[in-house]
Amino acid sequence: MATAFLVRRTSTKFLFQPRFHSSSSSSASPFLPNLCSSLFRDSNFSNHAISVPSYSRSFVSAPESSLATALGTDTRVPATVITGFLGSGKTTLLNHILTSQHGKRIAVIENEFGEVDIDGSLVASHSSVAEDIVMVNNGCLCCTVRGDLVKMLLELAKNKRDKFDHIVIETTGLAKPAPVIETFCTDELVSRYVKLDGVVTLVDSKHAMQHLNEVKPRFVVNEAVEQVAYADRIIMNKIDLVSPDELEELTLKIKRINAMAQLKRAKFGDVDVDFVLGVGGYDLDRIDSQVEANTHKHETKHEHKGHDHHHHHHDHVHDSAVSSVSIVSEGLLDLDEVDDWLERLIEEKGEDLYRMKGVLSVKGYEQRYVFQGVHSILDGCPGKEWGPDEKRVNKLVFIGKNLDETALRKGFKGCLM
Numbered sequence: 001m002a003t004a005f006l007v008r009r010t011s012t013k014f015l016f017q018p019r020f021h022s023s024s025s026s027s028a029s030p031f032l033p034n035l036c037s038s039l040f041r042d043s044n045f046s047n048h049a050i051s052v053p054s055y056s057r058s059f060v061s062a063p064e065s066s067l068a069t070a071l072g073t074d075t076r077v078p079a080t081v082i083t084g085f086l087g088s089g090k091t092t093l094l095n096h097i098l099t100s101q102h103g104k105r106i107a108v109i110e111n112e113f114g115e116v117d118i119d120g121s122l123v124a125s126h127s128s129v130a131e132d133i134v135m136v137n138n139g140c141l142c143c144t145v146r147g148d149l150v151k152m153l154l155e156l157a158k159n160k161r162d163k164f165d166h167i168v169i170e171t172t173g174l175a176k177p178a179p180v181i182e183t184f185c186t187d188e189l190v191s192r193y194v195k196l197d198g199v200v201t202l203v204d205s206k207h208a209m210q211h212l213n214e215v216k217p218r219f220v221v222n223e224a225v226e227q228v229a230y231a232d233r234i235i236m237n238k239i240d241l242v243s244p245d246e247l248e249e250l251t252l253k254i255k256r257i258n259a260m261a262q263l264k265r266a267k268f269g270d271v272d273v274d275f276v277l278g279v280g281g282y283d284l285d286r287i288d289s290q291v292e293a294n295t296h297k298h299e300t301k302h303e304h305k306g307h308d309h310h311h312h313h314h315d316h317v318h319d320s321a322v323s324s325v326s327i328v329s330e331g332l333l334d335l336d337e338v339d340d341w342l343e344r345l346i347e348e349k350g351e352d353l354y355r356m357k358g359v360l361s362v363k364g365y366e367q368r369y370v371f372q373g374v375h376s377i378l379d380g381c382p383g384k385e386w387g388p389d390e391k392r393v394n395k396l397v398f399i400g401k402n403l404d405e406t407a408l409r410k411g412f413k414g415c416l417m
């Protein structure tokens with residue numbers, strides 16, 4: 001039976017909380033049995049499933065749901081968030097999804113500013129397969145109408161669940177993805193019925209560079225950068241409007257911000273629907289392969305070096321402050337040290353850590369450990385076993401603002417045996 005752990009900010013100690021106890025692990029680490037006993041104290045479950053301590057915050061893959069996912073019994077409806085700057089092609093992509101042959105029935109939540117839901121009528125007129133198109137007008141999902149989003153998600157998932165297989169949420173071009181993602185992480189009811197499948201960001205290849213480079217006043221978010229940073233999938237759309245050189249430059253720029261997301265180039269949102277739906281961006285059992293694929297992209301590692309923006313700009317924040325750091329290193333990690341390191345990291349930098357994913361080689365464990373996080377909430381569990389001749393390589397990717405690559409590498413090194 002697998003051992004799983006949960007990292008939370010609210011506890012001061014024992015960030016890695018095992019949810020299941022592995023017999024192979026108990027002798028290897030004195031740390032885990034201690035945790036298990038504290039976690040099992042209010043358990044109603046059998047000996048291989050435990051309840052969540054009352055002080056734990058829920059997460060996208062809520063603890064019970066992680067187990068369900070692992071066992072293939074997760075019946076929550078998957079939801080995909082489509083973001084992208086104004087005019088980047090979100091509605092075009094949505095229409096492509098709704099009119100493609102993929103066999104999935106889709107419910108759509110549209111978010112449009114203003115009285116007239118132009119996008120809504122565009123979608124409706126193009127599609128005969130959308131089971132439900134719900135409009136959220138006069139506000140933005142990430143701010144004023146977030147409560148409406150919760151209501152709609154619950155209405156769809158609880159009362160109309162048998163009518164569709166997937167929910168797609170199209171945000172306004174100016175929406176910040178973080179609060180929408182947070183809705184799935186922190187709303188207990190939502191995370192019980194709906195699981196975030198992924199954030200798909202449309203990029204207007206013609207205008208994105210200008211938006212990404214825009215310098216904002218201090219404390220004002222550059223939405224275009226945030227939308228790229230939080231993405232699990234990025235579609236560089238409108239490639240018919242740019243030269244190959246421009247495209248290459250933009251690709252590098254995007255990868256510098258987000259080294260985790262898979263990227264595809266497209267015209268009129270014409271991508272394989274599998275690239276958008278069913279990506280499992282928050283599924284721990286798929287993180288192994290995601291981190292594997294993305295830490296190979298070493299060109300993204302050092303690219304924010306040389307910028308001086310985080311040294312002396314006091315009244316505005318440059319987008320290059322958002323970047324990715326990838327760590328790839330062989331070796332065995334001490335779980336206690338990792339626990340302390342990540343606890344410190346999220347205490348000090350949680351606000352600035354947008355996304356993180358990792359595959360760890362922990363001393364005493366036959367399985368690799370996988371974790372993923374959004375800001376200060378982390379979730380982790382064991383992944384596949386290491387092969388007998390397999391090199392145990394740790395792979396971690398962090399995306400965030402003002403990341404200190406040197407400090408991250410040093411912190412990681414400190415956890416190696």
Ligand SMILES: Nc1nc2c(ncn2[C@@H]2O[C@H](COP(=O)(O)OP(=O)(O)OP(=O)(O)O)[C@@H](O)[C@H]2O)c(=O)[nH]1
Binds near residue numbers: 086089090092266
């Ligand atoms: N040339 C070109 N035009 C495109 C492409 N994709 C979309 N468009 C056009 O760009 C315009 C904006 O596309 P939408 O899909 O409405 O973009 P959106 O992101 O939903 O726009 P907002 O809701 O206003 O943020 C439309 O006129 C599309 O037909 C593309 O790949 N190439």
